[in-house]
Amino acid sequence: MTTPNPPVWRVVAAREVAVKLKDKSFVLGSLTTLAIIVALIGLQVFLDSRTDTHDIAATTPEAGRLVEAIAAAAPEIQDGVAITLVEEDDDGAARSAVDDEDVDAWLTQDDDGGWRLVTKDDADSTLLTIIESVVRAEVLATNAEDAGTSVAELTAGTELTTEQLEGNPELSELQDILGFALAFMFYLASIIFGMTLAQSITEEKQSRIVEMIAAAVPLRQLLAGKIVGNTVLAVAQMAIYVAIGLVGLSFTSFGDLVPGVTGTMVGFLAFFLVGFLALSCLWAVAGALASRNEDLQSTSTPVTMLLMLVFLGSAFLEGRWETIGSFIPPLSAVAMPVRLVNEDATWWEAAIALGLLLALAAALVAIAERIYRRALMQTGGKLSMRQAWQLEE
Amino acid sequence: MLEVIGLTRRFGDLLAVDDVSFSVPAGGLTGFVGGNGAGKTTTMRMVMGVLARHAGEVTWQGRPVTDEDRRRFGYMPEERGLYPKQAILDQLVYLARLRGLDASRARTEIGELLERFGLGGRTSDPLEKLSLGNQQRVQIVAALVPRPDALILDEPFSGLDPTAIEAMADLLRERAAEGVPVVFSSHQLDLVDRLCDRLVVMARGRVAAQGTADELRAGAPVRYRLRLEADAGWTAEVPGISLREHDGVDALVEVAEAGAEQELLRQASARGAVLDFGRVVPRLSEIYREVTA
Numbered sequence: 001m002t003t004p005n006p007p008v009w010r011v012v013a014a015r016e017v018a019v020k021l022k023d024k025s026f027v028l029g030s031l032t033t034l035a036i037i038v039a040l041i042g043l044q045v046f047l048d049s050r051t052d053t054h055d056i057a058a059t060t061p062e063a064g065r066l067v068e069a070i071a072a073a074a075p076e077i078q079d080g081v082a083i084t085l086v087e088e089d090d091d092g093a094a095r096s097a098v099d100d101e102d103v104d105a106w107l108t109q110d111d112d113g114g115w116r117l118v119t120k121d122d123a124d125s126t127l128l129t130i131i132e133s134v135v136r137a138e139v140l141a142t143n144a145e146d147a148g149t150s151v152a153e154l155t156a157g158t159e160l161t162t163e164q165l166e167g168n169p170e171l172s173e174l175q176d177i178l179g180f181a182l183a184f185m186f187y188l189a190s191i192i193f194g195m196t197l198a199q200s201i202t203e204e205k206q207s208r209i210v211e212m213i214a215a216a217v218p219l220r221q222l223l224a225g226k227i228v229g230n231t232v233l234a235v236a237q238m239a240i241y242v243a244i245g246l247v248g249l250s251f252t253s254f255g256d257l258v259p260g261v262t263g264t265m266v267g268f269l270a271f272f273l274v275g276f277l278a279l280s281c282l283w284a285v286a287g288a289l290a291s292r293n294e295d296l297q298s299t300s301t302p303v304t305m306l307l308m309l310v311f312l313g314s315a316f317l318e319g320r321w322e323t324i325g326s327f328i329p330p331l332s333a334v335a336m337p338v339r340l341v342n343e344d345a346t347w348w349e350a351a352i353a354l355g356l357l358l359a360l361a362a363a364l365v366a367i368a369e370r371i372y373r374r375a376l377m378q379t380g381g382k383l384s385m386r387q388a389w390q391l392e393e
Numbered sequence: 394m395l396e397v398i399g400l401t402r403r404f405g406d407l408l409a410v411d412d413v414s415f416s417v418p419a420g421g422l423t424g425f426v427g428g429n430g431a432g433k434t435t436t437m438r439m440v441m442g443v444l445a446r447h448a449g450e451v452t453w454q455g456r457p458v459t460d461e462d463r464r465r466f467g468y469m470p471e472e473r474g475l476y477p478k479q480a481i482l483d484q485l486v487y488l489a490r491l492r493g494l495d496a497s498r499a500r501t502e503i504g505e506l507l508e509r510f511g512l513g514g515r516t517s518d519p520l521e522k523l524s525l526g527n528q529q530r531v532q533i534v535a536a537l538v539p540r541p542d543a544l545i546l547d548e549p550f551s552g553l554d555p556t557a558i559e560a561m562a563d564l565l566r567e568r569a570a571e572g573v574p575v576v577f578s579s580h581q582l583d584l585v586d587r588l589c590d591r592l593v594v595m596a597r598g599r600v601a602a603q604g605t606a607d608e609l610r611a612g613a614p615v616r617y618r619l620r621l622e623a624d625a626g627w628t629a630e631v632p633g634i635s636l637r638e639h640d641g642v643d644a645l646v647e648v649a650e651a652g653a654e655q656e657l658l659r660q661a662s663a664r665g666a667v668l669d670f671g672r673v674v675p676r677l678s679e680i681y682r683e684v685t686a
Contacts, residue, residue, distance in 0.1 A: 208474035215441040215468045216492045
């Protein structure tokens, strides 16, 4: 029993994790979040695989040919849309088929040669887009032929191609969503696990067990163990969410993009780890300043405000401000991964930002330890940061 | 042996502990008594290192005490508690592991002690489900595992029922007999008188008196009670004797010069029958009242 096996901080960290894993509300909350992620992905997979079938009525051979051309072109224009031709005897039958909803629409040619789509109410916008573009192409081809030329000749040089200087156009949409999701997840996880850490520190003050622990082990080890324990929980939970999210994403239409964002996600976890560590120190201070759980609300307000700023900053800063912000800790904890996702930061920029974040974390550890040590034995109400700083051990 | 030498602590302008020195020898129980605010808790906190000291030192086996030494001291703070929602066995094992005991040995030692305090069947109950008295018992177990090298207990008996007081007292005697220095503070002077081999009396931040109970009594004034057939007022005239209390035939006298009580007895016998004559052994509470006055 004389050998310090294992080191105290690990015993403390192990307890933090074990207590949390036995906490029903924590386990339920995590499972619920997982269920939501899986459900969202499932919804996407379902939407991807769903085929929309539209029945289009035609009464003349010309209209029938056009509908068949539309049916043939539809899958190329829009995934998951199928169009079937329904032949009707005359206009009256076609009109009543639309009215009775036996068919979705009726394509007919007016006397002046123009085409008309008859629907019961609002035409489905996807359907309308497909039909419009096929009708235009078909009619254009006919007109061109009549004029003794071809569509290719007529449209030569009319195509506008695009080039996006920043980022990958295919990824853009996904990147925007991912960036926002990352910022939000960091915010949420920091609040949840930060609050857990603060509570676990306040609980020891409130229940008065802290004096016994303080007599037995160095407070630095106690603080380190608590921060490590909660960081492990937070990063593990985040890693599981991200992994499930990426695996799920690979089943959706975004599947091809997964290999491209996986590296960025690992980068995000690294920033998350260091950023969480830095903010943990502030949460620890909030916990130590409170004497009872009820005090936590007010002692943690500065930390929640800061987190809110980090979240909003990383979600809404643009251009140069985003670049600057991505180096300023703790904002960089989210802003830099968001830039990495958008592929507008280089690895050395990320390395510098991570270094600065680490420096902040180290400074905050030292400050937090001093305040923690001084405030921990003060059980008579909440303290201000200044009071705690000036207390004598 | 645990020794405290010249410990001093101020809180702002208040000198809470002023040059306090005493020793806690192995193999006996040392009682630490004094009124509220006398400086007992502050002293014990400095001994355990949870409060910085402004002067003085604490030595263990003749050398300055280290954090590693303290890790093996059993400590029961005055402000104490445990995790309300954790199972009692789990948290006791945790506390024992913090102090360097491996988990399986901790389980064995804790199991034995919980059994002894009648809590053997409740090891997986969360602490908050236990009665306050039982929570106190768990607290005691927390201080006693792992087997400590020394015990520093601040008011260990407060809140205990008579059965638990006896169980606690037996445990402390056992540990002391095994050679563990034990110091505990208490307001229950009769209990301290019954249990302790040595006493340290504090008043207003200073040690007012210390020693074995006999030594303390030896320092107290020697008093005799006298009952005669007739009025005892004349005893005030005997040289070396001062009359403290006088009620007709009864008198309580204090002996200022050794041997004067023999002269008193001779004169009393010469005057008539002596119905009662005996040394008054002061109770600890009386000594306490006197040294802290």
